[in-house]
Amino acid sequence: MTVDLPGFADPVGGAQECFRAVLDAMARPGAIRAAACPPPAKLHAATAAVLLTLVDSETSLWIDPALAAATDWVRFHCGPREVEASQADFVLAASLPALDRLRAGTDEGPDESATVILQVADFAAGQRLRLAGPGLRAPATLDVDGLPTGFLAAWEANHALFPRGVDLILCARDRLACLPRSVRIEKG
Numbered sequence: 001m002t003v004d005l006p007g008f009a010d011p012v013g014g015a016q017e018c019f020r021a022v023l024d025a026m027a028r029p030g031a032i033r034a035a036a037c038p039p040p041a042k043l044h045a046a047t048a049a050v051l052l053t054l055v056d057s058e059t060s061l062w063i064d065p066a067l068a069a070a071t072d073w074v075r076f077h078c079g080p081r082e083v084e085a086s087q088a089d090f091v092l093a094a095s096l097p098a099l100d101r102l103r104a105g106t107d108e109g110p111d112e113s114a115t116v117i118l119q120v121a122d123f124a125a126g127q128r129l130r131l132a133g134p135g136l137r138a139p140a141t142l143d144v145d146g147l148p149t150g151f152l153a154a155w156e157a158n159h160a161l162f163p164r165g166v167d168l169i170l171c172a173r174d175r176l177a178c179l180p181r182s183v184r185i186e187k188g
Contacts, residue, residue: 005038007052007077018053022169025178030131030140032123036174040073042066042094043119046171048073050117051092055080059089066094067119091116096148099158099166110163113181117169120146123177127151128188131179141188142177144170155185 008014014037021033036045037052051074055061061080063071074080074092085091086101091114105113120126126145148154158165158181165181179185 005040005073008037008049011052014049015053018049021176022050022053022178025169025176026167026180027135028140029133029135029179029183030129030142030177032142032175032177034174035171035176039070041069043070043073044171045174046176047092047117047119050169050171050176051078051090054115054117055090057081060087061090061092062088064091064093064095064097067092085114088114090114093118095146096151096154099154102166104158104161104164104166106164110165113164113166115167115169117171118146120144120170120172122146122172123170123175130186130188131183132186133183135180135183143188144177146170146172152185152187155179159184 018035021035025031025033035049037049039045039048055078057079059080060083062085085097093116102114122145126143127147129142130139132139162181167181168179170177
């Protein structure tokens with residue numbers, strides 16, 4: 001195993017800062033927040049920060065084969081149990097997996113659902129999403145370059161499961177945005 005990059009320069013402070021960014025982005029769907037850590041090959045700086053903050057030896061993770069170059073780094077820094085995507089607490093993806101094949105939680109335990117950490121190209125271009133729901137006083141918009149053509153239909157089916165369903169953390173370079181399962185999304 002070769003791990004040539006460190007994690008956060010200040011592990012406690014870096015993880016706390018990223019955790020606040022993720023919490024704020026989940027509470028305010030569509031808000032873009034900064035998060036960064038020196039990333040290994042194939043990962044964005046925000047993706048590396050989110051992994052160091054949320055994934056550990058008590059969580060399970062599936063890594064998209066397209067991001068396999070980062071596997072040693074993830075194992076060294078986070079130490080998660082590696083499982084199939086359908087069983088994972090966290091799904092690290094370079095392209096959106098089929099949401100209906102991931103853990104959606106149960107009516108008694110909606111918190112047992114998966115969170116997808118999805119790398120996207122950018123937040124300045126791409127598909128414009130119109131967001132509404134909890135955390136938003138008025139509808140918000142979010143531009144995302146890197147979502148598949150069928151994203152809106154997949155999200156509608158995911159949202160219909162609420163309070164069950166999958167949450168998304170979108171990472172582009174050193175920024176992140178979240179789409180919690182409670183948010184309604186339409187073409188913007």
